[in-house]
Amino acid sequence: MARSILVVDDERTLRETLAESLEQEGFTVVQAADGREAVEAFRRHHPDLILLDLMLPEISGTEVCRIIRAESGVPILMLTAKSAEIDKVVGLELGADDYVTKPFSFRELLARIRALLRRSETQAQGQAADTETVDLGQVRVDLAGRRLLRGSEALPVKPKAFDLLLFLIKNAGHVFTRDQLLEHVWGYDYAGETRTVDVHVHWLRAQIEADPANPVYLETVRGVGYVLRRPEAD
Numbered sequence: 001m002a003r004s005i006l007v008v009d010d011e012r013t014l015r016e017t018l019a020e021s022l023e024q025e026g027f028t029v030v031q032a033a034d035g036r037e038a039v040e041a042f043r044r045h046h047p048d049l050i051l052l053d054l055m056l057p058e059i060s061g062t063e064v065c066r067i068i069r070a071e072s073g074v075p076i077l078m079l080t081a082k083s084a085e086i087d088k089v090v091g092l093e094l095g096a097d098d099y100v101t102k103p104f105s106f107r108e109l110l111a112r113i114r115a116l117l118r119r120s121e122t123q124a125q126g127q128a129a130d131t132e133t134v135d136l137g138q139v140r141v142d143l144a145g146r147r148l149l150r151g152s153e154a155l156p157v158k159p160k161a162f163d164l165l166l167f168l169i170k171n172a173g174h175v176f177t178r179d180q181l182l183e184h185v186w187g188y189d190y191a192g193e194t195r196t197v198d199v200h201v202h203w204l205r206a207q208i209e210a211d212p213a214n215p216v217y218l219e220t221v222r223g224v225g226y227v228l229r230r231p232e233a234d
Contacts, residue, residue, distance in 0.1 A: 003117055004028040006047040008038040008064070009079060010056055018051065021106050022113075035059025042068055049117055051109075053079040054091060062091055069095035073146075073159045075116040077109075092199045095158040098186065115186070119163070134169055134230065136217045139208045141169065148207055155207050160185070161200045165208075168218070168228035177225040201226055 005027050009015040012033070019029040030045045032038040036058040042050065050068065054061030065076055078091045078099035091099060097116055100109055134141040140149045146162050148155040164185050168176075176184070178194035186196070205212040219227050 002026055002028045003048040004030065004045060005113070006030045006032060006038065006041055006045065006050045008032045008035075008041075008051060008056065008061070009053040010034055011053075018106075018109075022110075025110060035061065035064045038064050039067055042072075042074075047074065048120070049075045049077065049113060051077050051079060051113075052096070055081065062094055065091055065094045065096050069158065075120050077112060077116060079104075089195070089199055092160075092196060093158075093203060095160070097160045119186075136208045136230070137210060141165065143169075157207070158200075158203065161203050164197075164200050165204055165218075165228075168226070169230070172228050172230040175221045175224050175227040181226065197226070 005022055007015055007018050007022070007029055008031075009018070010033050015031055015033065019031055022029050030041050030047060032041045035056040038050075038052065038056070039059065041047075052061050052064060056064065059067075061078065065078070068074065068076065075098075076096040078096045080091070080099050080101055098112055100112060132143050134143065138150055139155070141147075142149060143166065146157070146159075148157050148162075164181065167181070167185050178197040181197050182194065201218060202212075205215050205218055208217055209215045217229055219229055221227055
């Protein structure tokens, strides 16, 4: 069965061009021209991936991202203007998985789409094997359920941030550069966009560390990258 993609952009020419190109690659495509249409189309069609422009009428792209992420872990690939750095960061913090900056090549976009879909499939296949829970201080990581728990309270967790935490847990004690984390967690060379890793690490620390400014689990190794320390691994 063809994978389905929801393309959300208020620029009609770009949206229709993307839809036509994706259909030629074998995808089923649904289009939306504004944020309100995007939410409705997401709920009606349940796409396998969403291409989401952040500058939208009716409902902003960041708000659309927040709404969808509260209901689903579907991969979200943001389309952003080159100057909109703050929008990129906000979008990632709201749970988007990736972004491309306009103008972009269709070849690059297609590579990122396929990488996100492969990773989504791998996660679905591997969840059954992850039956372990891991304690990080007052927070328990439920690997099978993809949850962070503090006592009986389930903490909000962004899908890509959980992917990063899961990778670091499985490689506890091993120091990774930002580029290595981009490659392993995002599934491809992210062309030096290491800010993405920093945003997700910052968010994870806010959830798992008693004092995020002085982390004891998710540590920075100066001049190298990040490492997760577990009592079991030390």
